[in-house]
Amino acid sequence: MDEYLRFLQMLVLSAAVGMVVGLEREHAHIARRIAGFRTFTLIGVLGGLTAYFYELGCVPIATVTSVGAAALAVTMYVMRVYQRRLLGIVTPLALLATFAAGALVGMERFKEGATLAIATAVVLLSRARIHPVLRRLSDRDVLDALTVFSLAALVYPLCPPGPVDPWGVLNLRRVLEIVLLVLAVTALGYLGVRMSVRGGVLTTSLVGGFVSSSATTATVVARFRELPWVPAAVVPAATSVAIIRNMILVAAVSRNLAVVKKVACVAIPAAIAGFAVAVYESGRAEVDEEDLRRVVRGRMRSPLSLKPAVKLGLLISGFSxxxxxxxLFAGKAGLVVGAVVGSLASSNAMSLSLAYMVNSGTLSSSTAGIxxxxSSLESILVKYLWTAVFGKREVLERTWRTxxxxxxxxxxxxxVVLAG
Structure with missing residues (x-):
């Protein structure tokens, strides 16, 4: 009876992972679908049964079901080509991914199977949103991204696997991994800028801040010197999203909950206050939204290019x-002075350097968290400096208040961090 219950559990869960993908396919191609909800549900079940038969030792049956799933995918592709002259292979590949998800469930790897099914559905669902964004990328954007990742693939194996300095701080492979992580995350914001989303002052500010809050602040303050209410809304919004982004990156790099808790004590309250002020001010700001988007887009450069990649790598290595x-020479005082001075140049790079040192075991989580x-607090304070440098008096007064x-x-x- 226990074995039968396990079989029923496998059957239900493998059908469920198929339903996840099938629901998206049913919704996406109502008029011209070849495979929909029922087909993908059964493919998930077939994957589960294949793994189940293999565990029972019925290898010939498992082989037949596997070959059958592959043949079905090929048949589906042939039907698309000859009936509708469509060369895309996304749906046949989704069918194979669903079969694999069902097989994972049949092997009792439930979390892995569910994750694969959800990831497949998300990729399928993103088609209508991703294609317009990618078409807006310039040839230079694509070339820069290929250059960075190609060089990274060549350089990474050449880097020593361990630290290269006497103090055990500088691990070039780890630095390269951090650089690629940051560039990939920042690229999401850059894609948002390229999309030219129509969300008004607030959305443009948030997307710009995700790429570079300092660049967004300097550009908007300088461009809208005669319209002080625009920087008053843009600067706190861009700053807020930047400190939240940095907190997430610190969590990914340090992998230390104690560090994240200390950073969150500053980042979350400051971001909430900044968002609230930005929402209030954006409702009062009267500005040509297309002009604002054009200004922000014009100042942004693709983060997936060689120059920012090298710059970030040098900053993290140098700061560390x-x-x-x-x-070593001045104790905690040396750390504090170095962190304060370095954050003036780049609070993001300084935060990542400290997080990297925690991960490498060369700095305690308590000290790094503080x-x-x-550094997060300093990233807010430095916006006062940018506003003073690039704005006139009216802009300065209004932005400082926000x-x-x-x-x-x-x-x-x-x-609170110091008291704790």
């Missing part, structure tokens, strides 16, 4: 070494 040397929280709530929230959060 400087902090370690400062710690310094990264301080930056005040996130600043106070960030300082209060940093006080």
């Amino acid at each position: 070494m400087t902090l370690k040397i400062g710690q 310094l990264i929280a301080l 930056l005040l709530p996130p600043t106070i929230a960030g300082i209060a959060g940093f006080g």
